[in-house]
Amino acid sequence: MVSCEESTNVTSDQKKQEELASKVDSVPEIIEVEFAENFHVNSIKGGYELELIDPNSHEVEATYELTYDHSKSGDKVVHLPVKNIAALSQTSVGMLSKLNALDFITGISKIDYVHSPELKRRFNAKEINEFGDETNVPIEKIVKSTTKLIIYSGFGSEFDGEGKLKKLGIQSIPNYEWRETHPLGRAEWIKFLGILIDKADEATAIFDKIKSNYEDLRWKIRNLEDRPNVISGNFYSDQWTAPAGESYMAILFQDAGANYVYHSSKGTGSVFLPIEKVVADNRKSRYWINPGVSTKGVLSEMNPKAKFLGAYENGIYCYSHEMNKFWEMSAIEPDFLLEDFIHIFHPDFEPNAKLHYYKGLN
Amino acid sequence: MIIIFLLLLPIAGMVHFMSGHLDISFNDLINSLFNFDETNTNHLIAREVRIPRMFTAIIAGAGLSVAGLLMQTLFNNPLAGPYVLGINSGASLFVAFSIMTGIPFLSSDLGIITNALIGAMVFGLIISLFSEVVRSQISLLLIGIMLGSFTGAIVSLLEVSSDASELKVFTLWSLGSLSRIEFSQIPLISLVFIVGIVGSLFLIKPLNLLILGQDQARLLGLNYKRTRFVIIAITAILIGLITAFCGPIAFVGLAVPNLVRIMLKSQHHGLLIVACAFIGGIFVLLCDALIQAMENYMLIPINVLTSIIGAPIVVLLILRKLR
Amino acid sequence: MIELKKVHIGYTESILHCQDIKLECGNVYVLVGKNGIGKSTLLKTISKQIAPISGEILVGSKGIRNISTSELPKLLSFVPVHFPQMDYVRSKEFISAGRAPYTNALGKITEEDSLEINHAIEALGIETLSERFTSELSDGEKQLVAISKAIAQKTPVILLDEPTAFLDYSNKKKVLSILTKTSKSLNKCIVLSAHDIDLCLEFSSNFLVIDAYSKEMQQLVTPSREDIISIAFKESE
Numbered sequence: 001m002v003s004c005e006e007s008t009n010v011t012s013d014q015k016k017q018e019e020l021a022s023k024v025d026s027v028p029e030i031i032e033v034e035f036a037e038n039f040h041v042n043s044i045k046g047g048y049e050l051e052l053i054d055p056n057s058h059e060v061e062a063t064y065e066l067t068y069d070h071s072k073s074g075d076k077v078v079h080l081p082v083k084n085i086a087a088l089s090q091t092s093v094g095m096l097s098k099l100n101a102l103d104f105i106t107g108i109s110k111i112d113y114v115h116s117p118e119l120k121r122r123f124n125a126k127e128i129n130e131f132g133d134e135t136n137v138p139i140e141k142i143v144k145s146t147t148k149l150i151i152y153s154g155f156g157s158e159f160d161g162e163g164k165l166k167k168l169g170i171q172s173i174p175n176y177e178w179r180e181t182h183p184l185g186r187a188e189w190i191k192f193l194g195i196l197i198d199k200a201d202e203a204t205a206i207f208d209k210i211k212s213n214y215e216d217l218r219w220k221i222r223n224l225e226d227r228p229n230v231i232s233g234n235f236y237s238d239q240w241t242a243p244a245g246e247s248y249m250a251i252l253f254q255d256a257g258a259n260y261v262y263h264s265s266k267g268t269g270s271v272f273l274p275i276e277k278v279v280a281d282n283r284k285s286r287y288w289i290n291p292g293v294s295t296k297g298v299l300s301e302m303n304p305k306a307k308f309l310g311a312y313e314n315g316i317y318c319y320s321h322e323m324n325k326f327w328e329m330s331a332i333e334p335d336f337l338l339e340d341f342i343h344i345f346h347p348d349f350e351p352n353a354k355l356h357y358y359k360g361l362n
Numbered sequence: 363m364i365i366i367f368l369l370l371l372p373i374a375g376m377v378h379f380m381s382g383h384l385d386i387s388f389n390d391l392i393n394s395l396f397n398f399d400e401t402n403t404n405h406l407i408a409r410e411v412r413i414p415r416m417f418t419a420i421i422a423g424a425g426l427s428v429a430g431l432l433m434q435t436l437f438n439n440p441l442a443g444p445y446v447l448g449i450n451s452g453a454s455l456f457v458a459f460s461i462m463t464g465i466p467f468l469s470s471d472l473g474i475i476t477n478a479l480i481g482a483m484v485f486g487l488i489i490s491l492f493s494e495v496v497r498s499q500i501s502l503l504l505i506g507i508m509l510g511s512f513t514g515a516i517v518s519l520l521e522v523s524s525d526a527s528e529l530k531v532f533t534l535w536s537l538g539s540l541s542r543i544e545f546s547q548i549p550l551i552s553l554v555f556i557v558g559i560v561g562s563l564f565l566i567k568p569l570n571l572l573i574l575g576q577d578q579a580r581l582l583g584l585n586y587k588r589t590r591f592v593i594i595a596i597t598a599i600l601i602g603l604i605t606a607f608c609g610p611i612a613f614v615g616l617a618v619p620n621l622v623r624i625m626l627k628s629q630h631h632g633l634l635i636v637a638c639a640f641i642g643g644i645f646v647l648l649c650d651a652l653i654q655a656m657e658n659y660m661l662i663p664i665n666v667l668t669s670i671i672g673a674p675i676v677v678l679l680i681l682r683k684l685r
Numbered sequence: 686m687i688e689l690k691k692v693h694i695g696y697t698e699s700i701l702h703c704q705d706i707k708l709e710c711g712n713v714y715v716l717v718g719k720n721g722i723g724k725s726t727l728l729k730t731i732s733k734q735i736a737p738i739s740g741e742i743l744v745g746s747k748g749i750r751n752i753s754t755s756e757l758p759k760l761l762s763f764v765p766v767h768f769p770q771m772d773y774v775r776s777k778e779f780i781s782a783g784r785a786p787y788t789n790a791l792g793k794i795t796e797e798d799s800l801e802i803n804h805a806i807e808a809l810g811i812e813t814l815s816e817r818f819t820s821e822l823s824d825g826e827k828q829l830v831a832i833s834k835a836i837a838q839k840t841p842v843i844l845l846d847e848p849t850a851f852l853d854y855s856n857k858k859k860v861l862s863i864l865t866k867t868s869k870s871l872n873k874c875i876v877l878s879a880h881d882i883d884l885c886l887e888f889s890s891n892f893l894v895i896d897a898y899s900k901e902m903q904q905l906v907t908p909s910r911e912d913i914i915s916i917a918f919k920e921s922e
Contacts (some may be wrong), residue, residue, distance in 0.1 A: 237541075274657040277410060303542075581761075583785060
């Protein structure tokens, strides 16, 4: 029995070796990137060249070589396929879970931020570690965990300890999905994860499905005449902070058949508006998305002026009751987000649909 | 002198009113008070946004300045102030407790005011106990700063262990804001404020004596311990009220009393209290008018602007003292 | 006016003591002793800033223990060695503080109070100083203003801690002569500590001398310079 098992192992190992050897010498199929603007993938001999693009200058910020050729080494070389990943960005966890690859994860930032029941179970069984976020990584703990690659939410600079980890053979790549302004652009980053874990084809298939869902939904509602006014954000200190007109959320609102009140504001980040303007502009706005709280009680405590907005009575929706689910999964499920918004803005369109992420505030 | 203040305050009020984002006529302002039409957006903005904000600016500036004056005289130290002595942070700590414990009564308006008041009072008493032991002015300030850092650390610990929505409420509160007060709260807040200011007017004689130093004041018949308690209680009422509604606002309490003394060249506290109340109110009104005027270009929390203006004034004062 | 009955004074343990001593109105008493022997402590004890370790002190005819905080400033005024450092206080305002024991809770200065204040200013001839800020005065002028405040306080007893310490010769003389005159004209019991024995001998015949060794204070009337020095500053026994 024992010898039999060993021999099958040996053969499967041999098979893998051969597969790897063949990949080292060939150029893989080209992976197209349609919506994401902040990464490119070029196919080269033995693997891929991953270019991360600065969203402001549109120039290449960093180039990583993802290669099956394990004899190569360098500052920005990652050996494929990657097995043990510390997924410090929440969206990368969601994408790996979509790829059915949660067993590749050796560590996460904080268990309190995890939505996936599977990951929680593995954490409780001590199969994965908490590493905190990239601003304060525990180097020895990471080394001990056999992690080979760290994926973190990038903010344009290396994190402390990145150099040390590289010397110890642990590579890291920033995840810039949050810089994408098109909802499908964010989801497309699943292709980047797919390449890393040798599931590029599956990733492409998943993305194509999301894309067609998203575009079908847009097509279906194209003739709806009612475009209710919608506002987003909340008061912080003495001003209102709202997504700018060219931002991810603003695009989703428009795609869902609403009129985002500040859709003509410039920029992809946030805009700050005087309280007076927001109250004056939105006395008749029907919907208020993402106040950042989950009950009206907290909302009115946080900002007493909220009740002067038209949406206050029954037009406020937020994901705050299931924050982890939102941050983990929404980037890879823009079709569900769009579905939620369509259902909120046009309740008669598909009256029986259920909300995935959002809930009305009571 | 008082006539000048009585003229300047409404002028500053008008500047503040006109710096608002929307064009709202003076008529709308008056109508919003006496002939309120809820469906009229201009009325609503004037009554619920602009007037409470103006009111808050005046109350905050006046209250903090008077409280700062009381602290400076009590501790015989021109660099004392509610912020430097850690009295603000006492209020912050207690507010943090009240928000982050999640107990509904504690996080109600009244709960937060009461907690801020008790916090300010407790820390005022702690610092006054230290003031008996340390005679050096600098040491007392250092102890105040240590109290501030210590409570800052405790607040951070609370933040780590509290849930997201509580944390959000507290973070917002700690940014400081002049927009939290609602029109309907104005009477209650005015009442507490007037109690504080009128209370301080009854302290004119003891304050004038404290200028001569604690020992001389006692020898002239001052009951020092009782006076100290009353001064701290009144400071706590003012600081507690303002901290509860506006969050921490730095440097007003430190800079304004010093400016007023230099302007008036007097230590007569009757005059100083009135002048601090007016100049403090005018100062914060004008700061906030500036913030409103810049609203389209950048977000400046009130606490940041008062620090930007106040900190250099304080440094100038120190240099002036050293010369 | 002041009676000391077998008093031991000090902060935690006795540093200075005396048998029964009586001080009368109309006199200036000069307190003499080595540095650090406890002259200031004694003055602070009489003015109830420090409690005596044992014995009894009477001011008027009442034990100071039984004199309330509001009553004491009508009996006794105290001029500390250092003039308080204050910005923006005019001499007249400072002198007015002497009326605090008599004014109401709001500190309103009555007509009577202003009369007393003007008297106190005239008594020292400092009319020209009255509108100036105390922070701008010379040490001598400060001392005159401080004494004027004590006079405005209208107390039978005035205690002064080294009133001549920072003054030049002519100011020392001026202060001592004003105090002597005041003690007679306003019938006050004045106690001052000083190191200028020779000068004080010119103005007063009443001395309180602290024995350098036994730490006992004794009252000497018309002593000679040598008597004082031999008791207060003897080298060894």
